[in-house]
Amino acid sequence: MKIKLITIPNLLTLANLFFGALAVVAALVWGDLRAALLFVAASAVCDFLDGFAARLLRQTSPIGVQLDSLADDISFGLAPAAVLFVAYDALPAGCAALGDGLLTAGRYALFVVAACSALRLARFNIDTTQQEEFCGLPVPANALFCVSLGVLAAEGEWALSKVALLAVACVMSWLLVSPVRMFSLKFHGFGWRGNELRYLYLLAAALLLAAWRLRALPAVVLLYVAVSCVRWLILRARGGRGISE
Secondary structure (H helix, E strand, O other): OOOOOOOHHHHHHHHHHHHHHHHHHHHHHHOOHHHHHHHHHHHHHHHHHHHHHHHHHOOOOHHHHHHHHHHHHHHHHHHHHHHHHHHHOOOOOOOHHHHHHHHHHHHHHOOHHHHHHHHHHHHHHHOOOOOOEEEOOOHHHHHHHHHHHHHHHHOOOOOOOHHHHHHHHHHHHHHHHOOOEEEOOOOOOOOOOOOHHHHHHHHHHHHHHHHHHHHHHHHHHHHHHHHHHHHHHHHHHHOOOOOOO
């Protein structure tokens, strides 16, 4: 079987990987968390464009699927964990009784975000039920939440302690591999019918971003999670779609 490596979608995926690697360097080497956020945002744009280009040019391929997941785990798994790792040092302990040893260990435990992102991506590749909705929190959404939260916490915009940051990272990691069905932002045409939830969510997100700018990013993701959880519980109660195996 002839495998074509160099295609426009694959180049966009590699751009995603490149920006993700720069985000890791920005966090761990430069200590510049805002630069890391910009690089993760650039990765997210490339991640959107590679799928769009693959469909437009009819260049979808098994290697593209695998390459996309490898790039995503760097950009949306390792990079956000690196940002949290650096932000952790700037925060107060939150619980002095834990001692320096446990607090230091907690810093390394933040890389659970990268591990659960890898599990989430691996499940997505083999789960055929995630065409219209997702099982678990999508890794780009989690990345934008973790990176923006890390930036805001390190700059004192959000009052968090080391213990609180670790707790948040654990909850988000669970959401990545959870059975919660989350709605997709892929539109079915541009009409209102069938897209009501997407339009309402995007309107709310736009209003939050206009009012709070960077501070709104974690709230936008939390709104997505909250709406998805309510939707999933309603669907479960009705016995319809939204129940994960």
